[in-house]
Amino acid sequence: MIIGIDIGNTTTEIGFLRSETLIKSYKLKTDRGKTQDDWFLDLYQILIIEDFPEIKDYAISSVVPTVEERVGKAVKKISGKKALFIGRDLPIHITNKYKNPDEVGIDRLVNGYAVVKKYGYPSIVIDFGTAITFDVINEKAEYVGGAIFPGIDASVESLFSKTAKLPSVNLEKITHVIGKTTVDSIRTGLYHGYVSMVEGIVEKINKEAGYNHRVIITGGNGKLISEGLKIDFVYDKFLSMEGIYFVYTDYKKG
Secondary structure, three states: OOEEEEEEOOOOEEEEEEOOEEEEEEEEOOOOOOOHHHHHHHHHHHHEEEEEEOEEEEEEEEHHHHHHHHHHHHHHHHHHOOOEEEEOHHHHHOOOOOOOOOOOOHHHHHHHHHHHHOOOOOOEEEEEOHHHHHHHEOEEEEEEEEEEEOOOHHHHHHHOOOOOOOOOOOOOOOOOOOOHHHHHHHHHHHHHHHHHHHHHHHHHHHHHOOOEEEEEEOOOHHHHHOOOOOOEEOOOOOHHHHHHHHHHHHHHOO
């Protein structure tokens, strides 16, 4: 068994991986103010809950350098093992066609690689995280780029903080489009706006590429938004963890 740690801008997921499909995970807030000892205590408590299983390695995917350093030190303190960082210790075997390959977040490449291994290609990965990312894998299994859109939580927070009379709302599935109250109008605008955004960008990507792509959706609000889509897709809750496992096992195979 390995532990995969996915450090995102908002959430850090800690997953217990025996294969790409056997996953149990815990989610913590990515608090940049937490110390190495804080992360040590978090990991230790999770290991207590799991009755201290035998862990072969710790593999980390991160987009937050200040946090990853502390988590890495916490892993070393708790296990005596050096954490393996994807992109530094563990290469991702996918061709990166970005103009500046170093600009692509590790999380986007991990998702792309997971899709190649699990679903094939060409594919579009849509990740509903702090930002909503569209990542495109072409017919040659190459990562060619994508699009980045403001995340739902960030949009709600911005709308609430920058308007004097509009209330803050929770996102939920809405079947109608025309809202009859202010809260209802905000909810339908958010829900159908993001549904239409996904459908529209997928259509434009397919048109630009000249062929259709499989669509795989993941991330916090991905399940809710996907329920309103009128396109073919697969929702994969654990795609990022699966990607960590694929990268790790391929590295171990040599």
